[in-house]
Amino acid sequence: MPSYTAPTRDMQFILHDVLNVAEQDTPGYAELDRDFTSAVLEEAGKIATEVLAPLNPVGDREGCTLENGVVRTPKGFKAAFDTVREGGWTALDCDPDYGGQGLPYLISSAVGEMFSSANMAFNMYQGLTHGAYNAIHAHGSDDQKQTYLPKMVSSEWGGTMNLTEPHCGTDLGLIRTKAVPQDDGSYRITGQKIWISSGEHDMVDNIIHLVLAKLPDAPEGVKGISLFIVPKFLVNEDGSLGERNALSCGGLEEKMGIHGNATCVMNYDSATGYLLGEPHKGMRAMFTMMNEARLGVGLQGYAQGEVAYQNALAFATDRLQGRDVTGTQAPDQPADPIIVHPDVRRNLMDQKAFVEGARAFTFWGASLIDAHVRGDDEEAEQMISLLTPVIKGFLTDKGFETTVLAQQTLGGSGFVREWGMEQFVRDARITMIYEGTNGIQSLDLVGRKLAQNGGKAIMAFFDMVKAYIKDNAGRDEDFDKAFLDPLKSASKDLQAAGMYFMQNGMKSPNNALSGSYDFMHLFGHVCLGLMWARMARAAKAGLDAGEGDTAFLEAKIATGRHYMSRHLPMTATHLARIEAGADTVMALEPEQFASAAG
């Protein structure tokens, strides 16, 4: 059976030695000192390791079941959910006015990583509730907030996000679900939604569905979509549960992974709903917290990479095959552990370098969200808005790739169920698809974010990298060569790609859009390169100060070198692909794609 250990040491390093959180002036950060974050992370780590991780294979094997309209979660899920809820873990960054703990999003992200690594399908129940909580918190009337938020914060009630319909996922302008106004101010909601995560289940008393629908006078397309609160049980004036609403789960999807999470067909049959926010402004309301939601999915991606890596490492240390070509390491054993082999090491280093870089990048992103939401910092908002598609797209692509690398470390054992690796691969795969496919993330990045506010955010990014290099150059030749030179070169590739889009995108948008995916990856590499430079610098400072923990700090620097020398050069390949333009991509007529058949 696979195991999971919370990476608290690495998290503490990123929070305090790299991001220096307690010294940032974001409201609420002063209390994030080492002792406080250590206490939170250690406790969360225990829940992840002892309660959630053992249920991960159970959820995968059993899945959810639907009987007479009732969805049952796998054995043990409800008790675990009660433990998480009663421990206050679902309320960490929620508003104290509604029973939350008011902690920064950064700390809840760190906890979210642990819970996702331990059991992604399970953690999605609370994740979806949190998304719905955010939308009501941002757009609800006082009455709506008082009615729904306290029970959602305590997770006595769940929440869902209903966008997708059978004929539309990416192009939500096509939705058909209807909302008809009633004399009492409510609406009758009719339509079918599909693939709704946590749409129905047995762990909460009520489920607050947020549903996108169109009013009778709605303009065409996305400008005509409104958002509605549609509770499973209507709520009485005194807050008690009233009659059952006219909505039901019409089926559960059988799917590749995240079997422990109920993915539901939801039927709304003239169900009672309440407008959330303004009419026809539903998309805006649904996506208010888009940066946070997408960062959450990027986090899921590398979190699966982390747990897969941990198990690959354990296997590589135990499994005996072949001998070290440079000399036998375990003479009393029939063979050496496979970790001695350079190809296995390459595999493990690639995994380690990605997950640790991804964690630093995500925590930085979460701190930008806090700076905006808690500190009203507009520049932070522009930066995270630019980086969000990179965090979502790059980290989930690479997170999935990491689970496959980890699976490979186990040889045949990676393919069979007993070792649990194939579950990590299957579970990670969805992160590249939902919350906007990664292709759509790259279009958002190149088509929208680059040019937003006259390109202010991307210019600020380049300035930041340049300033970092300037401030840190010339002190340590070795650091300059290993970290700053590759970062400079990668950043130049990114600028050249941006320039290519500016010069050629106008001529034909296909030139920009056929290169957008490579651009997203190029950008992701530069971000991880920056993070590794910062981590290596912090590790070096720790070593120079004789802080102890030498093995950890030296490993940091060595892993950073690996990223800079073996991953960052990928930026040149991505640039070359971008500069090749759209000609070959668009060369065939649609029917020619099938020309080799028959």
Ligand SMILES: Cc1cc2nc3c(=O)[nH]c(=O)nc-3n(C[C@H](O)[C@H](O)[C@H](O)COP(=O)(O)OP(=O)(O)OC[C@H]3O[C@@H](n4cnc5c(N)ncnc54)[C@H](O)[C@@H]3O)c2cc1C
């Ligand atoms: C397990 C699971 C859970 C989910 N949970 C939820 C949920 O809780 N709530 C919810 O509302 N939805 C949910 N979804 C739906 C999910 O968000 C959509 O599947 C996703 O957004 C993609 O939409 P689609 O599947 O309709 O693909 P399509 O929109 O049909 O796209 C198909 C392909 O075409 C590409 N494409 C489409 N349009 C363009 C374009 N203009 N330019 C370039 N490429 C394009 C896409 O990138 C994709 O590769 C879930 C899906 C799954 C499988």
